[in-house]
Amino acid sequence: MRRVPASPKVSSWPSDTFVARLPTEARRTLLDLGTVRTYPAGHTLIRQGEPGSVVFVIVHGLVKVIASTEHGTESLLAVRVRGDVIGDMAVLDGSARSATVTTCGVTSARLLKGEVFLGYLRRHPSAALALSVLMGDRLRWANQRRLESTGYGSDVRLARLLLAVAARHGNRVPEGVDLGVPLTQVELGDLICAKESTVHKALRDLAERGLVLRVGHRRVVISDLPGLMAFADMDPLSPNNPPPKAY
Structure with a gap:
């Protein structure tokens, strides 16, 4: 892993991602927190079943979210791009990681300790609301795929x-x-x-x-x-x- 010096400009954040949904001040504050690191292709950022103590905000590249059954069968659940936040669920509720997240190519992400991310949400209600809306979108996506699988x-x-x-x-x-x-x-x-x-x-x-x-x-x-x-x-x-x- 190596450090990278800067994040993308605000205008480059894809719409509907967590960063894009934030008001200007909350966005700037978030992008000043933690440390930006870059990871090679195929690197595991999060491993299913492990405790969650950090949150990643993707600033470049994309990652895949994969879950495994007890029998070892893997399924791709989602793809996350720059501006998306990953690892937030385990930090919010203290549960184990529910999926594995790996990089699809060279990927840069801002790494925040769990307590730092929680403190940020407490100080910025608008960010907490944006995260709630984002979680609702994730649930609708998953529900839509389930409905389509039978309909x-x-x-x-x-x-x-x-x-x-x-x-x-x-x-x-x-x-x-x-x-x-x-x-x-x-x-x-x-x-x-x-x-x-x-x-x-x-x-x-x-x-x-x-x-x-x-x-x-x-x-x-x-x-x-x-x-x-x-x-x-x-x-x-x-x-x-x-x-x-x-x-």
Whole structure:
């Protein structure tokens, strides 16, 4: 690990992340706390089952949240990007870590001791409120994936997942909207409760319909946003289905 000197500018924080939700003063205070460190790809920041005493605020890169069953089966639960906070749940309630968090590439994060983070929340009610809203968003995301697993086929579940990821992390590219997060077919399957072979077939079908482009091993581009939303049975006018901001 090595120290890095600075954090990204305020304007670079992705919307809907913890840092982006903070008022200016609370944001500046948070980004002055703790120490910024950089970690290599594949580094484990948090390990499931261990006690939680620190919180990480990602300032560059992205991480994956993975949970394991008692039998050793692993599932990808979420992806977190710059501006997101991780490790907060265990610090707030004193429980053990509920998942393992690993870096997907070189990642920088601001490391705060648990008591420092709790003190920050007490001094800044607006930050505590932002964290509460963020936790509600996480719960809605998880509930939505569970509902879709029983209410839709795997192809529609995949389409809805691609739209959800793009809405949060997507980047405009000449071909359409890049998801903004490198995910393998196995990881996409984890997020929609499907086998890799099922995801492979669903991606091939979506590509044949002209709705997505498969670019490389870990990259998917939405080439027809309205068409994919229609396929996913999502009303583009509904406030519950915001289109990717980058589109």
